Amino acid sequence: MKLLQNYPLQDITTFHAQVFAKYYTVFSSVDFLRKTLTSPELKGMPFIILGGGSNVLFTGDFNGVIIRNAMEGMEVKSQDENNIYIKANGGEKWHDFVLYCVNRNYGGIENLSLIPGTVGAGPIQNIGAYGVELKDVLFEVETMNVHTLEIRNFSNAECKFGYRESIFKKEEKGNYIILSVTFKLNKNPKPNVSYGSLSKELEAMGISNPSIKDVSNAVIKIRSSKLPDPDKLGNAGSFFKNPTIPNADFEKLKSEHPNIVSFPATEGYTKLAAGWLIEQCGWKGKRIGDAGVHKDQALVLVNYANATGKEIYELSTKIIESVKEKFGVELEREVNIF
Numbered sequence: 001m002k003l004l005q006n007y008p009l010q011d012i013t014t015f016h017a018q019v020f021a022k023y024y025t026v027f028s029s030v031d032f033l034r035k036t037l038t039s040p041e042l043k044g045m046p047f048i049i050l051g052g053g054s055n056v057l058f059t060g061d062f063n064g065v066i067i068r069n070a071m072e073g074m075e076v077k078s079q080d081e082n083n084i085y086i087k088a089n090g091g092e093k094w095h096d097f098v099l100y101c102v103n104r105n106y107g108g109i110e111n112l113s114l115i116p117g118t119v120g121a122g123p124i125q126n127i128g129a130y131g132v133e134l135k136d137v138l139f140e141v142e143t144m145n146v147h148t149l150e151i152r153n154f155s156n157a158e159c160k161f162g163y164r165e166s167i168f169k170k171e172e173k174g175n176y177i178i179l180s181v182t183f184k185l186n187k188n189p190k191p192n193v194s195y196g197s198l199s200k201e202l203e204a205m206g207i208s209n210p211s212i213k214d215v216s217n218a219v220i221k222i223r224s225s226k227l228p229d230p231d232k233l234g235n236a237g238s239f240f241k242n243p244t245i246p247n248a249d250f251e252k253l254k255s256e257h258p259n260i261v262s263f264p265a266t267e268g269y270t271k272l273a274a275g276w277l278i279e280q281c282g283w284k285g286k287r288i289g290d291a292g293v294h295k296d297q298a299l300v301l302v303n304y305a306n307a308t309g310k311e312i313y314e315l316s317t318k319i320i321e322s323v324k325e326k327f328g329v330e331l332e333r334e335v336n337i338f
């Protein structure tokens with residue numbers, strides 16, 4: 001095991017904040033991971049599994065070991081007339097996997113094109129975009145228990161997926177490392193273009209009967225024009241979740257703020273657009289030092305150059321406080337804070 005000391009995380013996290021980990025190592029096989037977790041040097045030391053670093057914010061140096069998942073590769077497990085089951089290893093880059101499937105006309109994940117990060121992190125927050133969530137296509141998750149080192153498979157239902165949630169982010173947080181994910185994809189795909197901006201983009205592209213490749217291209221086009229590229233401007237995508245509130249509270253808010261932006265949620269609840277709430281509090285485009293709120297996307301916090309993780313975190317706290325004060329709604333961070 002190659003253990004690097006005092007390792008900078010700036011280039012392996014998309015916020016690009018200057019922080020260091022006491023130790024850093026990479027694993028590319030299950031055996032290697034097992035050896036790492038049982039090595040005498042690391043015994044009892046806190047550790048974090050990192051994929052692409054696109055959904056994390058370190059508020060200070062990490063006095064433990066960062067274990068980077070570099071277990072790539074995928075294989076077809078089985079198929080029938082309609083479906084194909086593909087297992088992808090956790091360190092595989094998510095977008096590469098999407099393109100692999102789209103190029104073979106295996107449908108189901110084309111709407112999730114261009115989301116940064118790894119396959120193994122996908123189930124953690126049930127990644128979602130443009131009307132599709134990972135849970136819609138996930139068959140099972142293969143994990144290693146960090147305490148017993150036993151391998152356990154979680155079925156889709158056992159993952160307890162919700163909006164940007166799963167068992168791995170809640171009750172089993174930190175207890176399992178995701179080794180691979182098996183997807184159930186459609187060999188006779190029917191593109192899902194129900195999401196407003198996606199159907200508009202396809203229309204603008206002059207496509208009325210889109211293939212999944214067309215959907216993927218449209219999603220890539222929208223994302224590239226709307227979201228800041230983390231290589232140019234540090235960010236982790238949406239910093240906050242869209243809050244869900246009881247319908248009665250929503251009706252009251254709507255009477256006070258008739259333009260409030262909302263979406264349907266589970267029965268009895270309404271989902272609010274966090275970006276709209278933040279914008280109404282005057283945060284869009286605001287900057288405190290090098291930490292800021294993106295000029296076009298109020299949901300995205302950015303690092304203009306040298307913001308520390310602590311400064312970005314403090315900015316997020318100020319935003320949460322002002323949204324609470326103006327709307328009585330508590331925003332929750334989507335990004336994983338360490």
Ligand SMILES: Cc1cc2nc3c(=O)[nH]c(=O)nc-3n(C[C@H](O)[C@H](O)[C@H](O)COP(=O)(O)OP(=O)(O)OC[C@H]3O[C@@H](n4cnc5c(N)ncnc54)[C@H](O)[C@@H]3O)c2cc1C
Pocket residue numbers: 014048049050051052053054055056069090115116117118119120121122124125126127128129176177178179227228229230235236237238336
């Ligand atoms: C520009 C931009 C756009 C984005 N758009 C979207 C979007 O549309 N939808 C969306 O859902 N997300 C989006 N994200 C967030 C992010 O890309 C996803 O959450 C992605 O799945 C994170 O993958 P990662 O490999 O970078 O995870 P990391 O940031 O490395 O890790 C995230 C969390 O998962 C844990 N983790 C990582 N790998 C494993 C593993 N193998 N086993 C156990 N735990 C693990 C980490 O410890 C950490 O807590 C966006 C981010 C950016 C920067």
